[in-house]
Every structure is written in C-alpha cells, then in structure tokens.
Amino acid sequence: MKIRISPRTFGAGLDISTPLETYSTKKPLAPFGDTHVLNSRGTQVARLGPESLFSGAYNIIISGAGFYRFSRDENSKQTWICRGEGRLLQVSRTRRVWIVIDDAGQKVAEGSKARFASDYEIALVDEAEFKLVMCIFLAVHFSEGQSAGIPD
Numbered sequence: 328m329k330i331r332i333s334p335r336t337f338g339a340g341l342d343i344s345t346p347l348e349t350y351s352t353k354k355p356l357a358p359f360g361d362t363h364v365l366n367s368r369g370t371q372v373a374r375l376g377p378e379s380l381f382s383g384a385y386n387i388i389i390s391g392a393g394f395y396r397f398s399r400d401e402n403s404k405q406t407w408i409c410r411g412e413g414r415l416l417q418v419s420r421t422r423r424v425w426i427v428i429d430d431a432g433q434k435v436a437e438g439s440k441a442r443f444a445s446d447y448e449i450a451l452v453d454e455a456e457f458k459l460v461m462c463i464f465l466a467v468h469f470s471e472g473q474s475a476g477i478p479d
C-alpha cells in the first residue's frame with residue numbers, strides 16, 4: 328500500500344492519501360496541543376502530540392489500537408524508537424529515506440521525503456500497521472526543524 332502525506336494548499340494541516348481513503352490532520356492553534364487525524368467521514372482515527380512543550384518525543388494514541396511513544400534513540404542521532412502496546416518499532420534514517428523495522432527485524436515500511444517540498448511517499452509492507460506507520464511519519468514531519476527533533 329502506498330501512502331502520501333502532503334501539506335494542504337490552502338489552510339493548515341496535512342492531507343494523507345491512500346488507495347482506499349483520504350485522511351486529514353486537524354492541528355490546534357496552540358503549538359503544543361494534540362493533532363487529530365480524521366478519516367474522510369470526519370471520524371478521529373488517531374491523535375498525536377508532543378510529550379511536553381520542549382520535548383522531541385511524541386505521544387501517539389490510535390483509536391482502538393492503543394498508546395505509543397515516539398522519540399529519538401539515545402544511542403544514535405539517526406534512529407528513533409516507537410514503543411507501546413508491548414511492541415517496539417525502530418525508525419532509521421539515511422539521507423531522505425526512513426525505514427521502519429519491527430521488533431522481529433522485519434521491514435514494516437519505507438518512506439522518503441520530496442527534495443523541495445514537505446511531501447512524504449511511504450511504501451507500507453504490512454497494511455495492518457497502516458495507522459501506526461502513518462502516525463510515525465506525521466511525528467517525523469512535525470518534529471522536523473525542532474532542535475530536539477529530526478535534523479535535516
């Protein structure tokens with residue numbers, strides 16, 4: 328399955344396109360509030376937000392699927408960890424490519440960022456991981472440019 332995350336042409340937020348459905352984000356006016364991920368019917372499917380005002384960690388809450396924490400791995404500048412619900416996913420970055428690997432060492436997804444835009448193209452290996460992978464890449468997007476976040 329292919330996922331595309333891109334900024335809206337008009338207005339705040341992001342559009343998330345998949346072959347099956349279109350999703351969008353609704354961001355609060357405050358810079359430290361939670362972002363809501365909505366499906367095309369307007370139903371919230373996930374929520375994510377910074378752990379605190381100055382933190383590079385994000386809390387991810389997926390409707391019906393649990394709570395996860397996304398943060399930088401303490402041992403590497405190019406690795407991030409998403410932990411929750413008894414699972415561990417590792418996100419590694421090389422240049423403009425991110426690879427998501429599960430705790431069994433299997434590749435879950437691979438994504439890349441457009442060179443001159445803020446668009447992400449994601450190839451999902453396991454469709455069952457769709458919502459979590461979508462939220463991981465949203466956390467990557469939101470943390471870009473922050474000193475505690477992902478460097479360019």
